[in-house]
Amino acid sequence: MSALRIEQVTTKKVIPKTEDLVFGKHYTDHMFVMDYQEGKGWYDPRIVPYESITLDPAAMVFHYGQTVFEGLKAYRTEDNQIKLFRPDENFKRLNRSSERLSMPQINEKDVLNYLKELIKIDQDWVPAEDGYSLYIRPFVIATEPNLSLAPSRSYRLMIILSPVGSYYKEGIHPVGIHVEEAFTRAVKGGTGTAKTAGNYSAAYKAQEKATKEGYSQVLWLDGIEKKYIEEVGSMNVFFKINGEVVTPELNGSILEGITRMSIIELLKTWGVPLSERRISLDELFRAYEQGLVEEAFGTGTAAVISPIGELNWNGKKMIINNKETGEVAKQLYETLTGIQTGKVADPFHWTVNVR
Structure with a gap:
């Protein structure tokens, strides 16, 4: 050194x-x-x-x-x-x-x-x-x-x-999300797995459109088929569907989030059914129509957990959990922030003392 x-x-x-x-x-x-x-x-x-x-x-x-x-x-x-x-x-x-x-x-x-x-x-x-x-x-x-x-x-x-303070003025309250189908965040083989400036400025145009329509963030689909869910804004995304938590698998275009990693480890420890796999918007919408979509939330360092209360897909609105924060999202937020601030035991040894 x-x-x-x-x-x-x-x-x-x-x-x-x-x-x-x-x-x-x-x-x-x-x-x-x-x-x-x-x-x-x-x-x-x-x-x-x-x-x-x-x-x-x-x-x-x-x-x-x-x-x-x-x-x-x-x-x-x-x-x-x-x-x-x-x-x-x-x-x-x-x-x-x-x-x-x-x-x-x-x-x-x-x-x-x-x-x-x-x-x-x-x-x-x-x-x-x-x-x-x-x-x-x-x-x-x-x-x-x-x-x-x-x-x-x-x-x-x-x-x-x-x-x-809080990244979103809404705090730990569900936000509305616009599903983006015209613009692409990243593709496999590109720089989506790297945290580099161009990935973020390239998202401004889609975010501008979402903001004009009254939504807080953009739900990104894959860049090839425009079919599979990848990220939400600059965050990883999770859905609780019929008792199982599902998050898109790392595929060469999705950023490997530290909060994402921590949430997966927490859910496994808690015994919550969890799946890392491809999930299409069609699958999510079918599950929603059947009343099976129980929660949705984004995860990242800045916001920690950002619950999703509404998804707008070409005018089709999915209202999730009556626009209320779900139990899993709430428990994850309280546990993660508790570990970060020393209020909750840290059995994973995730925190490092500065002094």
Whole structure:
């Protein structure tokens, strides 16, 4: 592990009141930065004051989109500890994303230790109130000034921190979802399994359409047949059908969510019938007509659990569980957030203490 250089601010920012927090709008006093050069590897890990960065206009990230990112959270417990939730899995996924985009691997253990030091320095920014946390955004960008169509030979890893409340203003309340059939999120062999910027900006047009129609998110179908359910918005999706929880299987275009992984492990521990398989919209609609669709919810780091109360498919509206949060979604939310904040026992050893 390379020696960490630390430069602290001389004047600290005023930390916003928790009730004024909007997701992703406020940033802490410091950030982590580390650079990479082909032939030299990663070097100069440093914690510095949060500030703007300067890049050459020809930096390859601007032209060919070589960039990957992650999202995880730190939580303050009732006894004033600060915990991370499965950060090792996030850094493993960051490396998988980097591999897909021909970007260099990081040393996962070293970067986790650097992250801990960053959080210790900015620990006052970790909210203590229920429902609030410190969102952590590691990302890697290609920095070489070169317009040649080839992987960059230099990169920068950065980690920024942001205190946040609920991702959705609705909170843990069911939202309406528009089924998207024109636009495609990802296809097998593409970059759907990588957490890269282009996957998200490519979704804006469909999200814009859904918002205009009064829906919170988009339900994505497969890019080939436009038949099989894949994700909801930027989240993995689950359905409870006739007592069984079903989630689309990982197929080369679906992002492998850390929350998805945790939910599957929890449900197996609880003995809840669970299936990871292809599920078509036709199958879901038939089950709905038979009164068998009991719950639906999205899962992800930002929202944890986002219950689905309505699906709009070409004007056919599926009202799920009377637009109320289902028992499985509620239990999963309470258990996961309980483990994250230390209120519920962690038999899986998912949480990691920062201090």
